[in-house]
Amino acid sequence: MTDILISPEELATTLDDPRLRLLDASVELAAPEFDGDYRVTSGHAGWLAGHIRGARHADLLVDLAATGATFSFALPDAEQALDALQALGIEDGSQIVIYDGSDGFWAARLWWMLRSLGLDARVLDGGLRAWIAAGYPLERGDLPAARRGALSTPAEYRDGYWVDRRHVENVVAGAAAGTLVCALSAALFDGSAITRYARRGHIPGSRNLPARTLFDDDGRYRRGAALDQALAGLRQAEPPLLLYCGGGISAAALALALTLAGETRVAIYDGSLQEWAAEPALPLTTGAAPA
Numbered sequence: 122m123t124d125i126l127i128s129p130e131e132l133a134t135t136l137d138d139p140r141l142r143l144l145d146a147s148v149e150l151a152a153p154e155f156d157g158d159y160r161v162t163s164g165h166a167g168w169l170a171g172h173i174r175g176a177r178h179a180d181l182l183v184d185l186a187a188t189g190a191t192f193s194f195a196l197p198d199a200e201q202a203l204d205a206l207q208a209l210g211i212e213d214g215s216q217i218v219i220y221d222g223s224d225g226f227w228a229a230r231l232w233w234m235l236r237s238l239g240l241d242a243r244v245l246d247g248g249l250r251a252w253i254a255a256g257y258p259l260e261r262g263d264l265p266a267a268r269r270g271a272l273s274t275p276a277e278y279r280d281g282y283w284v285d286r287r288h289v290e291n292v293v294a295g296a297a298a299g300t301l302v303c304a305l306s307a308a309l310f311d312g313s314a315i316t317r318y319a320r321r322g323h324i325p326g327s328r329n330l331p332a333r334t335l336f337d338d339d340g341r342y343r344r345g346a347a348l349d350q351a352l353a354g355l356r357q358a359e360p361p362l363l364l365y366c367g368g369g370i371s372a373a374a375l376a377l378a379l380t381l382a383g384e385t386r387v388a389i390y391d392g393s394l395q396e397w398a399a400e401p402a403l404p405l406t407t408g409a410a411p412a
Contacts, residue, residue: 125232125381126246126342127218129255136174140216142270143176144209146231147221147249148194150370153317159395160317161193167222171259173252177209177267179219179231184208192395194230194368196283199238199276206240212270220245220252224340226332229373233389237282239274244377247341254339284363284388286396286403292363293325293404300358301327304371305394312407318367319398322405329410330355332371335378342378352382360386365393 135141147164161182168178179185184205187195197205211217217235219242221227228244235242245252253259291297303323308314310329312321323329335343335351343351355362362379364372364387372389379387390397397403 125243125377127243128246129252129257132173132218132245132252133255133257135216135218138216140214141175142209142211142215142217143173144179144217144219144231145172145176145221145249146179146181146219146227147223148181148227150317153315156316156321157319158315158317159193164222164227169262171249171261173220173249173257174260175264176220177264179209180205181227181230185231185234190392191399192368192392194370196234196278196369196391199278202234202238203272203274203276206235207270207272208267210267210270211240211272213273215270217242218245219243220248222249224248224250224336225342225377226370226374229377230370233282233373233376237278239279240272247339250340281361282388284390286390286392286400289324289363289365289390289397290403298359299361299363299388300355301390302355302358302362302364302372302375303327303329304332304364304366304375305329306331306333307409309367311409316367316394316398318394320401320405322398322407323394323410324365324397325404325406327365327410328355328358330375332366332374332378335374342381344381348378348382352379352384355379355384362387363390364388365390365397367393368395369393 151160219228366372
């Protein structure tokens with residue numbers, strides 16, 4: 122099986138491959154200054170300011186999202202997703218590589234979406250930071266419109282990749298199997314840090330595995346024994362592992378790491394805390410996870 126991750130060096134050798142479809146999935150999400158301070162903007166301006174040659178901006182806020190949902194980055198209808206991907210020039214046989222300017226979190230989200238549609242893609246390990254650190258150049262400005270691609274994949278999401286709020290409610294109530302795993306930092310999990318969401322804390326019964334602990338100091342995914350050690354706390358958890366964070370982004374980075382480690386019993390709660398915390402009737406709890 123082709124490695125999910127691709128190094129800057131390998132990507133550099135494939136930039137002229139006519140099958141390559143390079144996508145920049147960056148989004149700008151500001152750090153909150155007070156509880157409920159949620160400010161998100163497109164990463165398009167950053168893409169214009171500097172991107173890898175041939176990369177097109179994949180819009181996770183509008184084109185590849187259900188904009189009518191009550192939370193950002195909501196999973197779009199499968200037909201909408203495929204339409205947006207074809208507009209980016211993706212077609213049968215395309216070699217898709219995704220990156221972003223934030224260590225790969227946004228890229229992981231798009232990678233998981235494509236995976237759930239049955240489309241293979243790879244993620245640039247370390248993202249744009251690794252590309253620049255390796256000494257490779259960036260280009261600026263817009264690109265000519267892509268030639269529309271044609272995809273024959275069915276317009277439907279495969280089972281087992283996503284769960285909704287009702288399913289999570291059933292898990293909390295003990296009416297459905299699975300282990301909830303929050304991919305946010307320990308401080309956000311225990312409620313001691315300012316949150317951009319409506320309320321502090323985590324969904325009752327959750328484990329906590331911060332997605333950032335899965336990366337090394339260079340922003341690349343841990344591999345081998347280091348990755349196994351980071352994921353050790355989930356090895357005996359009741360499957361499936363139901364991952365969430367604030368908006369399904371950090372959760373996607375955790376899903377990618379689990380996939381690297383060979384775990385297949387993984388799904389993402391799409392609405393995550395942006396949806397859950399906004400509903401006062403749904404329970405949240407604070408404090409550290411049980412030892």
